[in-house]
Amino acid sequence: WKNAPPTLRETLLMGRSHGDKIFLVHEDERVNFEAFYRAVTHMAAELESFGVQKGDRVAIVMRNLPEWPVAFYGALSLGAIVTPLNAWWTGPELEYGLVDSGAKVAIVDVERYERMGEHLHNCPDLKRVYVSRAKEEITHPYVIPLESKIGGANDWAKLDEKPLPTVAITADDDATIFYTSGTTGKPKGAIATHRNINSNIFAAAAAGARAFLRRGEAPPQPDPSAPQKGALLSVPFFHATGCFAVLNPSLFAGAKLAMMRKWDPERAMQVIQDEKLTQMGGVPTIAWQIIEHPNRANYDLSSIEAVAYGGAPSAPELVRKIKEIWPKSSPGNGWGMTETSATATSNSAEDYENRPDSCGPAVPVTDLKIMTVEAPYRELPIGEVGELWCKGPQVVRGYWNKPEATAQTFVDGWVRTGDLARLDAEGFCFIIDRAKDMLIRGGENIYCIEVENCLYDHPAVMDAALVGVPHKTLGEEPAAVVTLKPGAEATEAELRAFVADRLAAFKVPVKVVFWPETLPRNANGKIMKNELKKVFVEG
Ligand code: ATP
Ligand code: MG
Structure with missing residues (x-):
């Protein structure tokens, strides 16, 4: 933890040090790290001059676009709490998210703006809406085109640099409210701190080092002359995985992120080839759709070094397939939930090949235990199936506006995951199912x-x-x-x-x-x- 960036503002500053390397790719838009940083400073200055203060909620309501992370880091560097909403939600669902979070400002893309229609005016706390990519003139008094404040993605390199706001932010300040997927009920807003989120950066580094350390070898040091790492972004930024396990670590490490207008496996292979991407994954289905694609042989996918996924069960056969197609690659599988700010376990490289049905041991500084599903709760011995409980630097403090659900789910720093699992003697975790599934x-x-x-x-x-x-x-x-x-x-x-x-x-x-x-x-x-x-x- 010694070298941990305490807040996402420091992660942003680390990101800037990657200078003119390409960070975001979206269709014909390409944004380097310095241009990204400048756009963020303009976003922060705009929000500050509008009167956004520490602790205010700023909603992001967009599909994956380059302005999503600009809005995210811009609001965070003011100490605001960012509330990303699911871009798939309907008008009434988006209204629920805006009202539940009490967002003062929303930064939305034009599709979501049109979808929300009158719902946008049913949110009593909402005082300002920035709309990106609007083609027609906007006439509402508190709705402003985002580009009039920060320009379009291809213009960011020309922006001057503004000073970042000076408000004090600590690692334990609230940073985000991400909504759970709503698989088992109405989505709940999990409140993550800066520390919760940045823990993913070190979880990833430690997972990469583990196989080497186990063999008694030193993990390889980053080689500055090696080609830039790059990931295909196949998961949305508005879920914890896309934002905490992909976006934030990529900014920190100087990796490129290629986003797609719409998920399409053939187009994804084209992007991997054109951008020479080194990582793909997200959720297991994404990997399967590429692996099983009838036209896969038409594309050069040899740049892939790692195929990593999580968030849903994956068949053990997937690991074998990945090694067959990319023999030198490292497959990875992790378990986590919105309440654990993405990564809580990780299985990779030969550990994963040896235990293809496990999502791996807990990442550093994290504890897992298996408890009885019914009260009175007691810990079960190794090998037995029960409910998985998790405690660590990534576990959030609770749900926004839901004291009862918070009290039920969070017990002395442990989160009750609702997943059935067992642990083996070496601490590898095997997810059996959702307690409800x-x-x-x-x-x-x-x-x-x-x-x-x-x-x-x-x-x-x-x-x-x-x-x-x-x-x-x-x-x-x-x-x-x-x-x-x-x-x-x-x-x-x-x-x-x-x-x-x-x-x-x-x-x-x-x-x-x-x-x-x-x-x-x-x-x-x-x-x-x-x-x-x-x-x-x-x-
Ligand atoms: P809600 O809590 O609103 O019903 P959700 O649980 O689907 O929705 P998320 O937080 O996005 O919302 O998902 C976390 C869940 O995803 C975990 O509790 C677990 O059931 C599942 N999951 C995550 N990673 C894995 C994995 N590697 N293997 C199996 N299941 C996984
Ligand atoms: Mg859940």
Whole structure:
């Protein structure tokens, strides 16, 4: 922790030291580190002159665009609390986020601005809206085109430098409110401090060093003459992973970030080739979509050095595939949640190849324990399955405006994760399922992930989800929704027989439905099982 940048303002200053190296790439826009820094100082000065003060909430309501991080670091360097909202949300959902966070200022892109319409005027605390990329003139008195204050991305290099605001900010000040994905209920705003967020930088460095240290070797020092690292940004900035585990460490380390207007695997391969990107991943589906793409051989993807993902379960087969395609690469899998400011465990390189079904041990200065799911809570011995609890520098202090949920979820610095897991003797963590993502068939527990992993082992299966379907006497029965790989074939009977050969009879899906495209996922890559259940319940 000695060299930890205490706040994201220091991370920003570190970022500036990378000078004229390219930082952000978006279609024909290219922004170097110095230009980025200058745009941030203009954003901060604008917010300061409008009257934003330490602790005020500033919302960002945009898809991945170069102005997203400018708004983020601009507001943070004033001590404001940044509240990014999910760009996939509808007008009423965005209104919920703005009202719940009490945002004084919102920085929005033109699509979200149009989508919000009148909802923008139902937010009593909102005093100013900056809209980026508006084509038409804006007539509302408190809505201002962002470009009139900071210019467009390709102009940032020409900006003069403004002094950063001098307000005192400490590592334990609140920095952000990120909303959880809403997989199990209404999204909750998790309040992260500067320390919580910056802990990802050191978690990543320590994970990279671990395999070397275990072999008794010194981890390699960064080679200044090596080509610049670069990542394909396939996850949104408005979720903790994209912002804390990708954006902030990339700024710190001087890595390039290539963003896409819309996720498309073929376009992604083109960008990897053109920009010679060294990293890809985000969520496991992203990696699969590239690996299984029929046109993959048409692209030069040899620059890839690491394929790292997290946020959702991944099939053990993925590691083998990655090593097959990029034999020298380092695959990585991590576990985390919005409440742990992204990274809390990490598995990489040969550790991951040896334990492809584990999300790894806890990152430094972090503790994991397995507790009984029901009260009275007690710690379970190694190897037993229970609820995962986590404590460390990344665990947030609570939920915004939700004292009850905060008291239930955060206990003496530990976060109760709601995930079922077990630990092995060396501290490797194995996520079994969400405590809520299991079903009980006539008294027998079925962990969805176990059946899904079995289906993934079938050569024709690309995507699979198990859901519980109500049953009169058994309570629930397992049913599967499956997408096949392009050109592959399999019948319902064949898939059921495949599972029956490998798992106990009560776990075999009573029905398998084929889905024509990849399964519906939310912005964070998580399968929306509630949508899929309707297939069985509503026919
Ligand atoms: P909500 O809490 O609003 O219902 P959510 O839990 O999906 O939504 P996030 O904070 O984005 O919101 O996701 C965290 C969850 O993602 C974890 O609790 C866990 O269930 C899942 N997850 C994260 N990483 C992994 C992983 N490597 N393997 C399996 N599951 C993972
Ligand atoms: Mg959750």
